[in-house]
Every structure is written in C-alpha cells, then in structure tokens.
Amino acid sequence: MEALANLLHGFSLAISPFNLGIALLGVVLGVIIGVLPGLGGTSGVAILLPLTFVMPPASAIVFLSCIYWGALFGGAITSILFSIPGEPWSVATMFDGHPLAKQGRAGTALAAAFIPGFFAAMISVLLFTFFAPPLAEIALRFGPPENFAVLLLAFSTFAGLGRGSPAKTLASAAIGFLLASVGLDIVTGRPRMTFGSITMLSGFSFITASIGLFGIGEILVSSEEALEFKGVQGTVRLRDIWEVLKTLVRNAATFVTGTLLGFWIGVMPGTGATPASFMSYGIAKQYSKHPEKFGTGVVEGVIATESAAHAAGIGALLPMITLGIPGSPTAAVILGGLYIWGLQPGPALFLEQKDFVWGLIASMYVGNVFGVLLCLFLVPLFALILRVPAPILTPMIVLFSAIGAYAVNNTTLDVWLLLIFGVIGYVFKKLDYPLAPLVVAMVLGDITEEALRQSLILSDGSLLIFFTRPIAAGFMVTALVLFFLPALLPLVTRIRGRMAAQKA
Amino acid sequence: MRRAEILCAAALLLLAAVALREALRLSIGWGDIGPRGGFFPFWLAVILAGSSLYTLVQGVRRRDAGEAFLRREAVRPVLTVLVPIAGAILLIEGVGFYLASFVYLLGYMRGTGRHAWATTLLISLLFPAAIFFIFERWFLVPLPKGLLEAYHPF
Numbered sequence: 001m002e003a004l005a006n007l008l009h010g011f012s013l014a015i016s017p018f019n020l021g022i023a024l025l026g027v028v029l030g031v032i033i034g035v036l037p038g039l040g041g042t043s044g045v046a047i048l049l050p051l052t053f054v055m056p057p058a059s060a061i062v063f064l065s066c067i068y069w070g071a072l073f074g075g076a077i078t079s080i081l082f083s084i085p086g087e088p089w090s091v092a093t094m095f096d097g098h099p100l101a102k103q104g105r106a107g108t109a110l111a112a113a114f115i116p117g118f119f120a121a122m123i124s125v126l127l128f129t130f131f132a133p134p135l136a137e138i139a140l141r142f143g144p145p146e147n148f149a150v151l152l153l154a155f156s157t158f159a160g161l162g163r164g165s166p167a168k169t170l171a172s173a174a175i176g177f178l179l180a181s182v183g184l185d186i187v188t189g190r191p192r193m194t195f196g197s198i199t200m201l202s203g204f205s206f207i208t209a210s211i212g213l214f215g216i217g218e219i220l221v222s223s224e225e226a227l228e229f230k231g232v233q234g235t236v237r238l239r240d241i242w243e244v245l246k247t248l249v250r251n252a253a254t255f256v257t258g259t260l261l262g263f264w265i266g267v268m269p270g271t272g273a274t275p276a277s278f279m280s281y282g283i284a285k286q287y288s289k290h291p292e293k294f295g296t297g298v299v300e301g302v303i304a305t306e307s308a309a310h311a312a313g314i315g316a317l318l319p320m321i322t323l324g325i326p327g328s329p330t331a332a333v334i335l336g337g338l339y340i341w342g343l344q345p346g347p348a349l350f351l352e353q354k355d356f357v358w359g360l361i362a363s364m365y366v367g368n369v370f371g372v373l374l375c376l377f378l379v380p381l382f383a384l385i386l387r388v389p390a391p392i393l394t395p396m397i398v399l400f401s402a403i404g405a406y407a408v409n410n411t412t413l414d415v416w417l418l419l420i421f422g423v424i425g426y427v428f429k430k431l432d433y434p435l436a437p438l439v440v441a442m443v444l445g446d447i448t449e450e451a452l453r454q455s456l457i458l459s460d461g462s463l464l465i466f467f468t469r470p471i472a473a474g475f476m477v478t479a480l481v482l483f484f485l486p487a488l489l490p491l492v493t494r495i496r497g498r499m500a501a502q503k504a
Numbered sequence: 505m506r507r508a509e510i511l512c513a514a515a516l517l518l519l520a521a522v523a524l525r526e527a528l529r530l531s532i533g534w535g536d537i538g539p540r541g542g543f544f545p546f547w548l549a550v551i552l553a554g555s556s557l558y559t560l561v562q563g564v565r566r567r568d569a570g571e572a573f574l575r576r577e578a579v580r581p582v583l584t585v586l587v588p589i590a591g592a593i594l595l596i597e598g599v600g601f602y603l604a605s606f607v608y609l610l611g612y613m614r615g616t617g618r619h620a621w622a623t624t625l626l627i628s629l630l631f632p633a634a635i636f637f638i639f640e641r642w643f644l645v646p647l648p649k650g651l652l653e654a655y656h657p658f
Contacts (some may be wrong), residue, residue, distance in 0.1 A: 050643075051645065053645070054645075101534075167555040167556075168555070170554075171556055178519075178523050178545060185541040187538070190541060192530050192541045192545070193528070219585060223582050224575075283602060303512060349520075390617075391612055391616045391618075392617065392627060394612070395608050395609050395613070397608075398589050399592070399605050402593065403601070403647060406596075408648065412596060412597045415596060429510070431508060431509055431512055438520045449544040453539050454538070457536055457537065457538035460535060
C-alpha cells in the first residue's frame with residue numbers, strides 16, 4: 001500500500017492554498033477553452049503554457065492538467081446547448097445531447113454529460129493511481145531499443161487506428177520529425193538543417209506549431225461559415241441530477257463499458273478522447289434495446305460518450321508520466337511542458353520527483369471535483385461566453401495566441417511562424433491531413449532519434465536489436481501489425497467473403 | 505479539391521527534396537559515434553517523399569474535380585479574418601503588443617463587427633490593460649512594448 005501513502009502525501013501538496021487556487025484557475029480557464037468552439041484543448045494548453053514558466057513544476061503540472069479536465073467538461077456545454085462542438089471529443093455528445101435540449105430537457109442532457117463524466121474520471125484516476133507505479137517500475141528496465149519500440153508503437157497507432165489516409169498520417173508525422181530535427185544535432189551538437197541561418201539554430205517550437213495548427217487553423221476554417229450561436233437556455237436543477245442518477249443505474253453497463261474502453265483508448269498512445277467517445281457511442285447503440293432511438297435524444301447516448309471521453313483524458317496521462325509518451329495531442333503539449341520545466345519525463349520521475357508525480361495524481365481528484373461542481377452550478381454563466389459576438393472573440397483569441405507564441409523565445413519571429421503554421425493547419429484540415437501526429441512528432445522527435453541512434457550504436461548498426469530483446473520485440477511486432485492494419489483489414493474481409501461464398 | 509490535393513502533395517514532395525539534400529550534405533553513413541547527423545532526417549525525408557508521391561498519384565488519377573477547395577463566397581470571410589491577423593502581427597513587430605492589440609481590436613470590432621463606438625473603445629482599452637496586469641505583473645511574461653517602452657511605469 002505504498003501507493004496509498006504516496007497518494008496521501010500528494011494530497012497534502014495538492015490542497016495547499018496556492019495549489020488549490022492554481023487548480024481552480026486551471027479548471028475555470030479550461031471550461032472557458034472547452035466552451036469556445038474556435039479554441040481547443042490542445043491549443044488552449046499551449047497558449048497558457050508560458051504562464052507556467054514562473055511556477056514550480058509541481059504547480060505547473062497541476063495548472064495544465066486542470067485546464068485539460070476543465071476543457072473536457074466545457075466542450076459538452078457548447079455541444080448540447082448550441083449544437084456546435086466546443087471540442088472534437090464532444091461531437092458525439094451532440095448527437096443526443098442537442099435533441100434533448102431542444103425538447104426542453106437541456107438540464108437533463110447537461111447533467112448526463114457532467115455526472116457520468118465525473119464518475120468515469122474518478123474511476124480512471126483510481127485505476128491510474130494503482131497502475132502507474134508498477135508500469136513505471138517495468139519501464140525503468142527499458143533501454144534505448146525498448147524506448148524506440150514504444151515510440152514506434154505510439155506512431156503506428158496513429159496510422160492504424162486513425163481515420164483517413166495512412167499516407168497522409170505518415171506524411172504528417174514525417175513533417176513533425178523533420179521540423180524537430182532542425183537546429184543542433186542532439187548527439188554531436190553540430191548545427192543541421194539550418195541552411196546557414198542563425199535564427200534556425202534554436203529550431204522550431206512545438207508550442208508555436210500547436211497554437212498555429214490547432215488554434216489559428218481552426219479560426220480560419222470556421223471563418224468560412226458565419227457562425228451564429230443560436231442556442232437553447234439551460235440550467236441544471238436537482239430534479240435533473242436525480243433523473244440522470246436513476247438512468248445511470250439502469251444503464252450501468254453502458255457507463256462501465258464507456259469508462260473502461262475510454263481509459264484503455266486513452267492509454268493507447270496518440271489517440272485520446274475523441275475516438276474514445278465515438279467508439280463508446282457506437283457500442284452503446286449496438287447493444288441497446290432500442291438502437292433506433294439513438295440520435296433523437298436518449299440520455300444514455302450522452303452518458304456513453306462523456307464517460308468515455310473523461311476516462312480517456314485521464315488515461316492519456318498514464319503513458320505520458322510513466323513512459324514519457326503522450327496518450328493524446330493535449331498530453332503531448334503537457335509533455336513538452338515537462339521538458340521546458342527541466343524534467344525528464346518517464347519512469348525515473350517516480351523515483352526522483354515524487355512530489356511532482358503524486359501531486360499531479362492528487363490534483364486529478366481535486367480538479368475533477370472542481371470541474372463537476374463548477375459546471376453543474378454555473379452552466380448559464382459559461383453559456384454566456386457564447387453570446388459574446390464573434391468579432392470580439394476572434395481578435396481576443398488571436399491576441400492570446402500571439403502572446404503564447406511570443407513568450408516561447410521572446411521573439412516576434414515566432415508570431416510570424418504562428419501565422420504560417422495557422423495557414424498550414426487550415427490547408428491540412430481541409431485536405432484531411434491529421435494534425436495530431438505532426439505535433440506529437442515535434443515533441444517526441446529528439447528522444448525518438450536519440451533512442452534509435454543509441455540502439456544502433458549498441459548493436460553496431462544492426463536493426464535486429466529491436467527483435468532479439470523480448471520486450472522490444474513485443475512492442476515492435478505490435479507496432480508493425482497496427483501499422484499495417486488498414487492494409488490487412490480489407491484483405492481479411494475479402495478472404496472471409498470468399499470463404500462464405502464457397503460455403504454457399 | 506483535386507487541384508489543391510495535387511498542389512499540396514507537390515509542395516510536400518519539394519520539402520522532402522530539400523530535406524533530402526540537406527541530409528545527404530550532413531552525411532547519412534556511419535561515423536565515429538554511430539549514425540551521422542543526416543541519418544534520421546534522411547529516412548524521414550524518404551518516408552515523406554514516398555507518402556506524398558502516393559497522395560500525388562492518387563490525386564492525378566482521380567477523374568472528378570470534387571468540390572472547390574474554397575467556395576467563391578467563402579473567400580471574403582476567410583480574408584477578412586486572415587488579413588487583419590497579418591496586420592496585427594506586423595503592428596506587434598513595429599509598435600509593440602499593447603498598441604497593436606488596441607488598433608487590432610478597434611479595427612476588427614468596428615470594421616467587421618460594426619459594434620457601437622462606445623463598446624468598441626471600451627473593450628479595445630480594457631483588453632490590453634487586463635493583459636498587462638495578468639501577463640506582465642502576475643505571471644512575469646514580458647511582452648514587446650515597442651513605442652510604449654519609454655513610458656513603461658515599472
């Protein structure tokens with residue numbers, strides 16, 4: 001029960017007045033980011049990252065992770081009341097949430113998003129608390145070949161599980177890695193890919209890239225349609241909470257499946273809350289007694305998506321903290337923060353930075369309590385943000401983005417890069433290039449290259465080293481299978497079809 | 505969409521070529537301490553080239569043009585967002601963040617939003633002031649002050 005003792009110590013840190021204040025501020029900002037459709041969790045966390053430069057790392061991680069929890073709660077508000085997804089992971093919440101709101105049951109829909117989301121988060125934090133230490137212990141025995149194999153696995157999940165063209169996913173990840181390699185060679189310290197320019201020596205910042213790609217890009221995409229926020233009013237009454245609790249008990253299976261599935265997908269590197277919510281919705285619909293009612297406003301539809309999204313949000317931080325690999329794009333930005341604060345993400349954190357790790361875990365409990373309470377009681381206040389007209393919101397988001405980009409190196413060059421990345425993000429979004437692999441590759445570029453080069457030094461240049469060590473081999477095989485999954489699946493169905501045809 | 509797809513893939517192919525040249529210049533072989541600096545970028549450039557070529561060929565082989573990348577009536581709204589952003593960045597570089605944000609908010613709210621002068625002025629003045637206190641005073645993030653540097657009271 002060492003975990004329990006550590007957790008108690010973590011709580012003693014998390015409930016210091018300063019950290020509680022930081023957590024509350026993070027959750028409030030997160031909910032606001034979640035509510036605003038043009039501003040996602042990934043770019044939101046990146047914009048606010050410079051604020052943490054003056055905080056001690058233990059408070060900084062509480063701040064950033066609480067923004068993430070807040071954004072998970074906030075996205076549902078916009079989806080349900082305005083039928084516009086505030087976040088990508090709340091798209092599926094819209095399917096049943098908005099019809100409910102239009103039927104005058106907005107309060108029920110909101111409660112059905114917040115309460116199961118909160119319970120799912122709590123169950124996931126419990127899983128996290130007891131899974132993380134043993135996982136970190138295993139990971140401590142990893143050498144460079146194992147690290148590289150895990151990193152490769154992270155990227156093949158993008159290609160294998162992601163929707164859309166694998167070629168585009170591959171291109172996106174390769175661009176990210178190439179951008180990361182600009183600057184100084186990590187092994188020899190010599191400049192490379194700088195084309196003789198001194199400003200390029202410091203390389204590209206993942207902060208500028210993620211704010212530009214996700215933030216500015218999204219503003220440009222949404223500018224095409226004149227967005228009008230015509231929403232439904234909604235407050236959560238005690239009656240709604242009671243009704244949701246009763247529905248939750250009747251649909252316990254949906255809730256538990258959503259939570260466990262969400263946690264698992266969250267832990268899988270690179271995927272995160274968005275696919276989790278869609279998959280959970282699909283399963284709930286398939287196994288429902290009345291699947292035809294899904295999409296017309298059923299409470300369990302909202303329960304399914306939100307429990308999975310919240311569980312995935314927590315799960316995404318598990319590989320980040322134990323292996324140094326982010327489980328979602330937002331976790332990738334938080335991971336990048338760790339490097340900036342001078343920490344080396346990975347299993348060693350559990351030995352060397354106990355306060356940091358357990359303070360973070362304790363703040364997951366605290367942050368989600370703040371999140372659910374704030375959202376349940378202050379929904380009308382948060383919904384008010386959407387009544388602010390777009391011509392006021394747009395320049396404000398742009399200016400915040402500019403500050404975030406500028407603060408990285410204190411140069412206006414980064415602000416120009418922000419605009420360039422914004423245009424790239426706009427074009428990529430329209431042409432269906434996934435953006436997440438690019439940002440994750442930028443964050444992980446250096447350590448991936450280091451792991452690869454060190455492994456090759458160990459083996460004198462033979463790639464076989466990845467297959468002769470048992471743990472590395474396991475990861476490599478999984479990575480390769482996942483990577484070729486999109487190519488294998490049609491083959492399998494074709495063979496099955498032929499076999500069925502022969503039988504007939 | 506088809507033309508945009510082909511153009512984008514071609515641009516990525518060009519990027520791959522530039523990276524490839526640089527990687528070869530750095531040498532991709534085996535050095536004193538393992539693989540040389542160009543080794544990793546080289547293989548990435550190869551992957552980028554391969555996947556872009558695939559997308560390019562797919563685009564060329566497609567018969568239908570698909571819907572337009574940017575509908576004619578959407579050009580204006582996108583530009584009215586994009587151009588002021590570029591202008592604001594130019595101003596940040598020239599006269600500092602605070603004056604730039606005042607001008608940007610004023611121009612955008614008045615020009616695009618057609619808000620009343622009173623609201624416009626109030627927000628354009630309050631926003632930079634709030635930014636100053638939050639970033640500069642509380643979180644110690646210095647922003648470019650440009651022309652205002654001389655009058656900086658702290």
